[in-house]
Amino acid sequence: MHIPDGFLDAKTAIATGMFSITGLGTALRRAERHVQSRKIPLIGLAAAFIFVAQMLNFPVASGTSGHLLGATLAAVLLGPSAAIIVMSSVLIVQALIFADGGILALGANIFNMAIVATLCGYGIYKILQIFFRGEQGRLVAVGFASWCATVIASVFCAGELAWSGTALWGTAFPAMAGVHMLTGLGEATITMLVIAAISKTRPELLEDNDQAVPANGRSTAFVYVALIVIGLLLLVAPHASPLPDGLEQVASSLGFEHKATEAPILPSPIKDYQLPGIPSAGTATIVAGVIGALAVFALSFLFARVLARRQKSAVHPSSPPNRQ
Amino acid sequence: MRHDFLDRYSRLDSPIHRLPTTAKLLSTLCVISATVTLHFTHAWFFIIVAGVLLILSALTTIPWRFLFGRLMVLEPFALGIAVMALFQENGVFVFLSILTKSTLCLFTVILLSNTAPFAEILLSLKRFGVPKLLITILALMYRYLFVLIDETERLNRARSSRTFSNSPIRKWHTMASLIGQLFVRSTERAERIYAAMSARGWK
Numbered sequence: 001m002h003i004p005d006g007f008l009d010a011k012t013a014i015a016t017g018m019f020s021i022t023g024l025g026t027a028l029r030r031a032e033r034h035v036q037s038r039k040i041p042l043i044g045l046a047a048a049f050i051f052v053a054q055m056l057n058f059p060v061a062s063g064t065s066g067h068l069l070g071a072t073l074a075a076v077l078l079g080p081s082a083a084i085i086v087m088s089s090v091l092i093v094q095a096l097i098f099a100d101g102g103i104l105a106l107g108a109n110i111f112n113m114a115i116v117a118t119l120c121g122y123g124i125y126k127i128l129q130i131f132f133r134g135e136q137g138r139l140v141a142v143g144f145a146s147w148c149a150t151v152i153a154s155v156f157c158a159g160e161l162a163w164s165g166t167a168l169w170g171t172a173f174p175a176m177a178g179v180h181m182l183t184g185l186g187e188a189t190i191t192m193l194v195i196a197a198i199s200k201t202r203p204e205l206l207e208d209n210d211q212a213v214p215a216n217g218r219s220t221a222f223v224y225v226a227l228i229v230i231g232l233l234l235l236v237a238p239h240a241s242p243l244p245d246g247l248e249q250v251a252s253s254l255g256f257e258h259k260a261t262e263a264p265i266l267p268s269p270i271k272d273y274q275l276p277g278i279p280s281a282g283t284a285t286i287v288a289g290v291i292g293a294l295a296v297f298a299l300s301f302l303f304a305r306v307l308a309r310r311q312k313s314a315v316h317p318s319s320p321p322n323r324q
Numbered sequence: 325m326r327h328d329f330l331d332r333y334s335r336l337d338s339p340i341h342r343l344p345t346t347a348k349l350l351s352t353l354c355v356i357s358a359t360v361t362l363h364f365t366h367a368w369f370f371i372i373v374a375g376v377l378l379i380l381s382a383l384t385t386i387p388w389r390f391l392f393g394r395l396m397v398l399e400p401f402a403l404g405i406a407v408m409a410l411f412q413e414n415g416v417f418v419f420l421s422i423l424t425k426s427t428l429c430l431f432t433v434i435l436l437s438n439t440a441p442f443a444e445i446l447l448s449l450k451r452f453g454v455p456k457l458l459i460t461i462l463a464l465m466y467r468y469l470f471v472l473i474d475e476t477e478r479l480n481r482a483r484s485s486r487t488f489s490n491s492p493i494r495k496w497h498t499m500a501s502l503i504g505q506l507f508v509r510s511t512e513r514a515e516r517i518y519a520a521m522s523a524r525g526w527k
Contacts, residue, residue: 004402005433006425010361028455037527040457042514044464045472049510051465052472053503059492068503077507085458089465097442099398099433102426103356166422167408175408190500197504205511 001069001157001180002094003109005102009164015234016160017107019227020088023115026223027084035082043082047089050074054090058190066186071113071153072121072146073191077198077206080122081220087114108160112153116231119224121149135199136308138206139192143300144293146191147184151289154180159235169239174285181292188300196307239282333386333438340384345444346451352436356429364421370428377431386438394434395427402426442466468513476506 008016031043050070060066070090074083088110094100101109128141158176162169199206335341340348355373362369381391402423409418436445443463450459479502490498 002401003405004398004426005356005429006360006402006422007405008360013360024458025455028457032455032457038515038518040460041464041517041521042511044461045468045510045514045517046507047461047465048468048472049507051469052476052506055473056476056499056503058496058499085461089458089462092462093442093465093469095433096445097437099394099430099437100401102429103353103433104360104429161405161408166405166418168412171408171411189496190503193497193500194503194507197501198507201504202508205508 001109001113001154001176002091002101003105003112003157003160005104007102007164007166008105008108008160009166012160012164013104013107016111019231020107020110020115022223023084023227024088024110026220027081030081030217030220031085039082043078043085044089046074046078046082047086047093050086051090051093053194058186060186066183068190069113069117069150069153069187071117072125072142072149072187073194075118075122076125076142076145076191076195080119080224083118083122084114087118090114108157111231112156112160115224116156116228117149117153119228120152121145124148134308135311136304138199139196139304139307140297140300142195143188143192143304144297147181147188147296147300148293150184150187151177151180151292156231156235159239162239163235170282173239173282177285177289181289185296185299188296189303192300192303192307196311200311333384333390334441336385336439338383338385338439340380340439343439345440346448348436348440349445349448352432355432359425359428359432364417364424370424373428377428377435381431381435384435384439391431391434391438395430398430399427402430464517468517471513472506472510475509476502479505 031040035043050073053068053070053073056067058066058068071083071087074086077083078086091101091106091109091114095103095106095109122145125141125145128144129137131137132140154176155173158167158169158172161167161172161176166172195206359370359373364370381388406419406422406426409415409422412418443466446459446463446466450456483498483502487494487498
């Protein structure tokens, strides 16, 4: 999802840059005022940790492999403000040292992966925690949140590409969302397994570090929510709207819309890019997304149950363990 | 510390390496902004940029193999996104324009990261007014990146010396607990670092 330089035009780069400066600035100010200085080395080390965790490859079928993104993992381990700083640092180092992700596109990349992904992941995690409690509840919330965060971030990425005129929304949205609905499965599995492993060895770390930058004040939360809403309105909503776009609106109000459709040079095989049965690629992607989300939720629920049960049997072995 | 491969050539000695980092950082930004914003029909500009980059990299004495190797590692990602541009009117033109621009930008950043040590880039960023806290965190991160990679290798070696075969499902489990263990060790290391920093008078 790292956008290289050359893919975004000036207006998109500047707009997303402003969003990122606002978001990261808010997180940093929050940290400067409220963080205990004891936690500052932890944020630096956590950034190095996420960077290294992203380098580890997980085998997927037929020789390919995937890796972690880590936004939700960071948010669950450290809290939202610290996670924004951690993920931004990772992206800055990747852009400056590895040329992975562009310099002018850094604003967009930070917005997608360090701000949208962490905040959505954290928000969904916290909301689900209200309904699902205990060890199993935490794992369900973690799994579903990290899948959603990956998919939502990819939709923002598609919106930026479409706004820049690099790709059509009709191409970019199904492609990006489709790919990330699959990679999100890996992300969810790895994040659940890692959280399960940490809660098995050092459960107190999950409670202790949750707010490395302590409880977010109302104004900080307001800035975060506002950023995501403005981003949605600017980057995603114009393309996803079912209403006719501006040009069609003008054409129909001036009464010459029929002129444009008269006498096509070649009859289109698929009228208005619509397949019979499936309205359009965009709508099909949204339908797939909703079905996918339900399926992922069910899967995380089952997987969390298996993991939680295994954990319980590891803590209270029913039969004496046959070590050595 | 054997992981100098990250920016291996950034500490060489050449006319380019000796230039002040701030100048290199600013000129990188200028080149990238111009490349990104200029319309692709101004072909002369892109040819000049490519020529200048090649001359500069010849002056740096960094092996060509390394520079182009890095470029080849990164190019597939750009290509993957650029393919989406083909599905529109005038798609081939947009595709070629994007690919040329991103390749030039990638090469510029590869040159920057291999001619300026990261610590100096951070110093110039600080001079430009990037918040001090972010600089501290970036510096800590870069310093301990290598340590954590070493740590991961030790964990991995310990793991592989204890497992003879590993099915993909088991492998996901062991990799995940390795990452979990890495986080636990990172927090412990952070505590020790804080103690050491305080002992030396850090606020």
